Amino acid sequence: MKLTDTHCHLADPALLGxxxxxxxxxxxxxxxxxxxxxxxxxxxxxxxxxxxxPSVHIALGIHPWFAGAAIERDFAELEQQLLKHPKALVGEIxxxxxxxxxxAQRQRQIVVFEHQLVLAQRLHRPVIIHNLKAAAAIMQSVKxxxxxxxxxxxxxxxxLEEARAFMDYGFKIGIGSLLLNPAARKARRxxxxxxxxxxxxxxxxxxxxxxxxxxxxxxxxxxAAAAQLRGIKPEDLAAQTERNVNALLxxxxxx
Numbered sequence: 043m044k045l046t047d048t049h050c051h052l053a054d055p056a057l058l059g060x061x062x063x064x065x066x067x068x069x070x071x072x073x074x075x076x077x078x079x080x081x082x083x084x085x086x087x088x089x090x091x092x093x094x095x096p097s098v099h100i101a102l103g104i105h106p107w108f109a110g111a112a113i114e115r116d117f118a119e120l121e122q123q124l125l126k127h128p129k130a131l132v133g134e135i136x137x138x139x140x141x142x143x144x145x146a147q148r149q150r151q152i153v154v155f156e157h158q159l160v161l162a163q164r165l166h167r168p169v170i171i172h173n174l175k176a177a178a179a180i181m182q183s184v185k186x187x188x189x190x191x192x193x194x195x196x197x198x199x200x201x202l203e204e205a206r207a208f209m210d211y212g213f214k215i216g217i218g219s220l221l222l223n224p225a226a227r228k229a230r231r232x233x234x235x236x237x238x239x240x241x242x243x244x245x246x247x248x249x250x251x252x253x254x255x256x257x258x259x260x261x262x263x264x265x266a267a268a269a270q271l272r273g274i275k276p277e278d279l280a281a282q283t284e285r286n287v288n289a290l291l292x293x294x295x296x297x
Contacts, residue, residue: 043280046075046287047258049196049244053088056248056255064257071262079134079170081105083116086123101133101170109154132162133170140174159187168193177204184211197246199229205236214242219250221267234271238282
Protein backbone atom coordinates (compact mmCIF):
# COMPACT_ATOMS: atom_id res chain seq x y z
CA MET A 43 0.00 0.00 0.00
CA LYS A 44 1.45 3.34 -1.10
CA LEU A 45 0.39 6.66 0.39
CA THR A 46 1.13 10.38 0.00
CA ASP A 47 1.29 12.94 2.78
CA THR A 48 -0.12 15.94 0.93
CA HIS A 49 0.72 18.41 3.70
CA CYS A 50 3.83 18.05 5.84
CA HIS A 51 6.09 20.88 6.99
CA LEU A 52 9.38 19.01 6.61
CA ALA A 53 11.34 22.28 6.69
CA ASP A 54 10.09 22.99 10.20
CA PRO A 55 12.90 22.82 12.80
CA ALA A 56 11.06 20.01 14.58
CA LEU A 57 11.63 17.76 11.55
CA LEU A 58 14.36 19.26 9.39
CA GLY A 59 17.23 17.99 11.54
CA UNK A 60 16.03 14.39 11.48
CA UNK A 61 14.79 13.93 7.92
CA UNK A 62 16.56 10.60 7.28
CA UNK A 63 14.72 9.08 10.24
CA UNK A 64 11.45 10.79 9.26
CA UNK A 65 11.65 9.41 5.72
CA UNK A 66 12.63 5.93 6.91
CA UNK A 67 9.67 5.76 9.30
CA UNK A 68 7.32 7.09 6.64
CA UNK A 69 8.40 4.58 4.03
CA UNK A 70 8.12 1.75 6.54
CA UNK A 71 4.49 2.82 6.91
CA UNK A 72 3.95 2.94 3.15
CA UNK A 73 4.17 6.73 2.87
CA UNK A 74 6.33 7.27 -0.20
CA UNK A 75 5.47 10.76 -1.45
CA UNK A 76 5.35 14.15 0.25
CA UNK A 77 4.01 17.62 -0.50
CA UNK A 78 5.85 20.23 1.57
CA UNK A 79 4.41 23.76 1.86
CA UNK A 80 6.16 26.95 2.90
CA UNK A 81 4.58 29.51 5.20
CA UNK A 82 6.65 32.69 4.74
CA UNK A 83 9.61 34.08 2.80
CA UNK A 84 12.08 33.04 5.49
CA UNK A 85 11.47 29.35 4.78
CA UNK A 86 11.26 29.50 0.97
CA UNK A 87 14.90 28.44 0.60
CA UNK A 88 14.63 25.48 2.99
CA UNK A 89 11.44 24.25 1.34
CA UNK A 90 12.81 24.77 -2.16
CA UNK A 91 15.91 22.75 -1.28
CA UNK A 92 13.72 19.76 -0.42
CA UNK A 93 12.47 19.62 -4.00
CA UNK A 94 15.78 17.95 -4.90
CA UNK A 95 14.83 14.91 -2.83
CA PRO A 96 13.06 11.95 -4.46
CA SER A 97 9.26 11.95 -4.13
CA VAL A 98 9.14 15.43 -2.54
CA HIS A 99 6.93 18.07 -4.13
CA ILE A 100 6.90 21.61 -2.79
CA ALA A 101 4.52 24.52 -2.43
CA LEU A 102 5.61 28.11 -1.87
CA GLY A 103 3.41 30.77 -0.35
CA ILE A 104 2.62 33.12 2.51
CA HIS A 105 0.45 31.66 5.26
CA PRO A 106 -2.34 33.89 6.63
CA TRP A 107 -0.65 33.98 10.03
CA PHE A 108 2.13 36.00 8.41
CA ALA A 109 -0.04 38.19 6.19
CA GLY A 110 0.27 41.18 8.51
CA ALA A 111 4.04 41.29 8.10
CA ALA A 112 4.11 40.57 4.36
CA ILE A 113 5.71 43.27 2.22
CA GLU A 114 6.29 43.75 -1.51
CA ARG A 115 9.68 42.06 -1.24
CA ASP A 116 7.93 38.90 -0.05
CA PHE A 117 5.63 38.83 -3.07
CA ALA A 118 8.51 39.51 -5.44
CA GLU A 119 10.57 36.70 -3.92
CA LEU A 120 7.59 34.35 -4.07
CA GLU A 121 7.12 34.96 -7.78
CA GLN A 122 10.84 34.58 -8.43
CA GLN A 123 10.96 31.26 -6.57
CA LEU A 124 7.84 29.96 -8.33
CA LEU A 125 9.39 30.76 -11.69
CA LYS A 126 12.58 29.03 -10.59
CA HIS A 127 10.56 25.97 -9.50
CA PRO A 128 7.98 25.42 -12.24
CA LYS A 129 6.54 22.29 -10.58
CA ALA A 130 5.83 24.02 -7.27
CA LEU A 131 2.28 24.57 -6.07
CA VAL A 132 1.32 27.83 -4.34
CA GLY A 133 0.84 27.40 -0.62
CA GLU A 134 0.21 27.42 2.16
CA ILE A 135 -2.12 30.35 1.59
CA UNK A 136 -5.63 31.19 2.74
CA UNK A 137 -7.58 32.81 5.55
CA UNK A 138 -7.63 32.19 9.28
CA UNK A 139 -10.49 33.96 11.02
CA UNK A 140 -9.78 32.17 14.27
CA UNK A 141 -6.62 34.23 14.63
CA UNK A 142 -7.63 37.40 12.72
CA UNK A 143 -10.01 39.07 15.14
CA UNK A 144 -10.33 42.61 13.75
CA UNK A 145 -11.77 43.65 10.43
CA ALA A 146 -8.45 45.24 9.49
CA GLN A 147 -6.59 41.98 10.17
CA ARG A 148 -9.06 40.01 8.11
CA GLN A 149 -8.90 42.47 5.25
CA ARG A 150 -5.12 42.26 5.22
CA GLN A 151 -5.34 38.47 5.03
CA ILE A 152 -7.72 38.79 2.09
CA VAL A 153 -5.37 41.15 0.26
CA VAL A 154 -2.41 38.78 0.69
CA PHE A 155 -4.52 35.73 -0.19
CA GLU A 156 -5.96 37.26 -3.35
CA HIS A 157 -2.54 38.51 -4.46
CA GLN A 158 -1.34 34.90 -4.35
CA LEU A 159 -4.46 33.53 -6.04
CA VAL A 160 -3.91 35.92 -8.93
CA LEU A 161 -0.26 34.86 -9.14
CA ALA A 162 -1.20 31.17 -9.05
CA GLN A 163 -3.80 31.69 -11.79
CA ARG A 164 -1.28 33.52 -13.99
CA LEU A 165 1.32 30.76 -13.51
CA HIS A 166 -1.27 27.96 -13.81
CA ARG A 167 -0.47 26.49 -10.38
CA PRO A 168 -2.78 24.65 -7.97
CA VAL A 169 -2.90 26.07 -4.46
CA ILE A 170 -2.90 24.66 -0.93
CA ILE A 171 -5.46 26.50 1.15
CA HIS A 172 -5.53 27.06 4.90
CA ASN A 173 -9.11 27.63 6.04
CA LEU A 174 -10.18 28.31 9.60
CA LYS A 175 -13.67 29.70 10.09
CA ALA A 176 -13.40 31.49 6.73
CA ALA A 177 -14.93 29.21 4.09
CA ALA A 178 -17.37 31.78 2.74
CA ALA A 179 -14.69 34.46 2.49
CA ILE A 180 -12.28 32.05 0.78
CA MET A 181 -14.91 31.10 -1.79
CA GLN A 182 -15.60 34.78 -2.41
CA SER A 183 -11.90 35.42 -3.02
CA VAL A 184 -11.72 32.44 -5.37
CA LYS A 185 -14.61 33.94 -7.34
CA UNK A 186 -13.19 37.48 -7.21
CA UNK A 187 -9.89 36.26 -8.66
CA UNK A 188 -11.55 33.96 -11.20
CA UNK A 189 -9.29 31.23 -9.92
CA UNK A 190 -9.64 27.95 -11.81
CA UNK A 191 -6.47 25.97 -11.06
CA UNK A 192 -7.83 23.94 -8.12
CA UNK A 193 -5.66 22.46 -5.40
CA UNK A 194 -6.22 21.22 -1.87
CA UNK A 195 -8.22 22.63 1.03
CA UNK A 196 -6.05 21.19 3.75
CA UNK A 197 -6.96 19.92 7.23
CA UNK A 198 -10.63 20.12 6.39
CA UNK A 199 -12.94 20.51 9.38
CA UNK A 200 -16.00 22.17 7.88
CA UNK A 201 -19.42 21.04 6.79
CA LEU A 202 -20.24 18.80 3.87
CA GLU A 203 -21.86 21.80 2.18
CA GLU A 204 -18.61 23.76 2.44
CA ALA A 205 -16.67 20.80 1.08
CA ARG A 206 -18.99 20.48 -1.89
CA ALA A 207 -18.61 24.20 -2.66
CA PHE A 208 -14.83 23.79 -2.77
CA MET A 209 -15.13 20.63 -4.85
CA ASP A 210 -17.27 22.49 -7.38
CA TYR A 211 -14.24 24.76 -7.95
CA GLY A 212 -11.89 21.84 -8.50
CA PHE A 213 -10.43 21.49 -5.02
CA LYS A 214 -9.50 18.24 -3.32
CA ILE A 215 -10.37 17.97 0.37
CA GLY A 216 -7.48 17.25 2.73
CA ILE A 217 -8.39 14.66 5.36
CA GLY A 218 -5.84 14.80 8.13
CA SER A 219 -4.85 14.21 11.70
CA LEU A 220 -8.15 15.52 13.07
CA LEU A 221 -9.56 12.17 11.99
CA LEU A 222 -7.66 10.51 14.84
CA ASN A 223 -9.75 12.50 17.34
CA PRO A 224 -13.10 10.74 17.93
CA ALA A 225 -14.61 14.09 18.92
CA ALA A 226 -13.86 15.70 15.53
CA ARG A 227 -17.32 15.01 14.18
CA LYS A 228 -17.21 17.22 11.08
CA ALA A 229 -13.83 15.88 9.95
CA ARG A 230 -14.96 12.31 10.48
CA ARG A 231 -18.22 12.90 8.62
CA UNK A 232 -16.32 14.42 5.71
CA UNK A 233 -13.98 11.42 5.60
CA UNK A 234 -16.95 9.05 5.69
CA UNK A 235 -19.28 10.72 3.20
CA UNK A 236 -17.37 12.78 0.64
CA UNK A 237 -16.81 11.17 -2.77
CA UNK A 238 -13.57 9.21 -2.65
CA UNK A 239 -12.34 10.85 -5.84
CA UNK A 240 -12.29 14.21 -4.05
CA UNK A 241 -10.21 13.44 -0.96
CA UNK A 242 -6.49 13.30 -0.23
CA UNK A 243 -4.65 12.43 2.96
CA UNK A 244 -2.28 14.51 5.08
CA UNK A 245 -0.74 14.90 8.53
CA UNK A 246 0.16 18.62 8.82
CA UNK A 247 3.38 17.40 10.46
CA UNK A 248 4.86 18.32 12.87
CA UNK A 249 1.61 19.81 14.17
CA UNK A 250 -1.86 18.58 15.18
CA UNK A 251 -0.95 16.04 17.88
CA UNK A 252 -1.00 16.80 21.59
CA UNK A 253 2.26 16.17 23.42
CA UNK A 254 3.89 14.58 20.37
CA UNK A 255 5.63 15.56 17.15
CA UNK A 256 3.49 14.51 14.22
CA UNK A 257 5.26 12.83 11.29
CA UNK A 258 4.24 11.66 7.80
CA UNK A 259 4.22 8.03 8.94
CA UNK A 260 0.88 8.79 10.58
CA UNK A 261 -0.80 8.98 7.16
CA UNK A 262 -1.11 5.21 7.51
CA UNK A 263 -3.26 5.65 10.64
CA UNK A 264 -5.33 8.35 8.94
CA UNK A 265 -5.92 6.09 5.95
CA ALA A 266 -6.97 3.24 8.24
CA ALA A 267 -9.38 5.50 10.14
CA ALA A 268 -10.91 6.89 6.95
CA ALA A 269 -11.28 3.43 5.45
CA GLN A 270 -13.01 2.17 8.59
CA LEU A 271 -15.45 5.10 8.49
CA ARG A 272 -16.20 4.35 4.83
CA GLY A 273 -16.45 0.58 5.34
CA ILE A 274 -13.75 -0.24 2.80
CA LYS A 275 -10.26 -1.72 2.85
CA PRO A 276 -7.37 0.68 3.56
CA GLU A 277 -5.70 -0.56 0.38
CA ASP A 278 -8.69 0.52 -1.69
CA LEU A 279 -8.79 3.96 -0.09
CA ALA A 280 -5.04 4.33 -0.58
CA ALA A 281 -5.33 3.43 -4.27
CA GLN A 282 -8.05 6.04 -4.83
CA THR A 283 -6.32 8.82 -2.91
CA GLU A 284 -3.12 8.12 -4.83
CA ARG A 285 -5.03 8.50 -8.08
CA ASN A 286 -6.35 11.80 -6.77
CA VAL A 287 -2.85 13.07 -5.99
CA ASN A 288 -1.59 11.85 -9.35
CA ALA A 289 -4.32 13.82 -11.10
CA LEU A 290 -3.49 16.96 -9.12
CA LEU A 291 0.21 16.74 -9.90
CA UNK A 292 -0.33 15.70 -13.53
CA UNK A 293 -1.75 19.12 -14.39
CA UNK A 294 1.31 20.92 -13.08
CA UNK A 295 3.70 18.39 -14.61
CA UNK A 296 2.33 19.24 -18.04
CA UNK A 297 3.54 22.83 -17.74
